[in-house]
Amino acid sequence: MRFPILFCSILFLAIINIYGVVSGSPYLVLGSGLLFFLPLLVFYFKKLSAANWNLVAFLCFSLAAILADSLEESWYLKTAGLICFMSAYIFLGREALHYTRREHASKYMLGYFLLVVLVNSYLLIEHLLQLELYINSQAEYILYVLYYLNLLVFGGVALIFYLNSYSRKSVYFITLVLAFIFADVFREMGEFYLRDTVVVVLGNLLRFSAILFAFLFFVTPEKKLRLLHMI
Numbered sequence: 001m002r003f004p005i006l007f008c009s010i011l012f013l014a015i016i017n018i019y020g021v022v023s024g025s026p027y028l029v030l031g032s033g034l035l036f037f038l039p040l041l042v043f044y045f046k047k048l049s050a051a052n053w054n055l056v057a058f059l060c061f062s063l064a065a066i067l068a069d070s071l072e073e074s075w076y077l078k079t080a081g082l083i084c085f086m087s088a089y090i091f092l093g094r095e096a097l098h099y100t101r102r103e104h105a106s107k108y109m110l111g112y113f114l115l116v117v118l119v120n121s122y123l124l125i126e127h128l129l130q131l132e133l134y135i136n137s138q139a140e141y142i143l144y145v146l147y148y149l150n151l152l153v154f155g156g157v158a159l160i161f162y163l164n165s166y167s168r169k170s171v172y173f174i175t176l177v178l179a180f181i182f183a184d185v186f187r188e189m190g191e192f193y194l195r196d197t198v199v200v201v202l203g204n205l206l207r208f209s210a211i212l213f214a215f216l217f218f219v220t221p222e223k224k225l226r227l228l229h230m231i
Contacts, residue, residue: 002043009039014208021200029204030070034063036208040215047219054095055218061088062211069187082143086150089180092214093157096173099222100161117156124148127188134192151181165222172217179210 013032020028037059041048048055065084068077128145135141158177162170186203 006039006043010036010208010212013039014205017204017208018201021204022197026070030067033066033070033204033207036211037063040212044215044219048215052095052218054091054098057091058088058095058214061085061091079140079143082147085184086147089150089154092173092176092217093154095218096157096161096170099169100157100164116159117152120152120155124152131188131192151184155181167223169217169220169222172213172220176210176213176217179206179213183207183210 013036017029017032017036020026020030020032050056061084065081065088068081068084071077128148131144132141135144155177158174162174164170183203183206186199186206189199189203
């Protein structure tokens with residue numbers, strides 16, 4: 001009975017968020033974004049540990065980031081939002097590293113890891129060069145450089161965790177990282193390249209998905225699975 005209530009709550013808040021974006025109401029977007037955490041906290045209350053500082057910090061910085069991002073009326077709110085998102089990613093990465101065990105990797109896996117890092121580094125550099133054309137402030141541009149470097153490390157941690165762990169917990173983590181990354185891409189598209197309602201809606205829905213997978217990541221015990229169990 002509890003799961004249908006959770007599902008309906010998440011669906012309702014997602015619809016409110018979409019309506020807020022379409023109608024141009026930042027307070028509906030803000031309210032649905034902040035309240036999205038509530039049903040998840042209630043549903044997973046017994047499985048979450050208040051003593052886990054990575055969890056507490058992630059929740060606090062995520063809420064602050066959504067608040068600043070939704071009410072982006074001045075440069076300092078925009079800056080605060082980026083810093084809070086960076087901080088939330090850092091604490092998620094710390095939690096993943098806590099479960100990462102160093103294991104011997106084959107040359108194939110090392111080559112695959114280096115290839116992914118090189119490709120993403122190239123795409124990151126290209127994206128930053130494009131952003132430079134739209135950003136007038138040098139300080140703001142440096143902040144974006146730090147933000148995307150942090151995002152690159154965040155993705156690297158997710159890949160290392162997945163390749164070393166191969167568990168349901170690592171699958172949730174790499175999924176939430178990808179959702180956060182694409183949500184950031186859509187946010188930048190909506191701000192700098194294509195100011196379109198659909199782009200903003202997709203970015204917000206991806207961020208909601210990332211938060212949901214973050215909760216699943218925190219409540220799921222670390223246990224390696226065979227390929228059959230991953231399907």
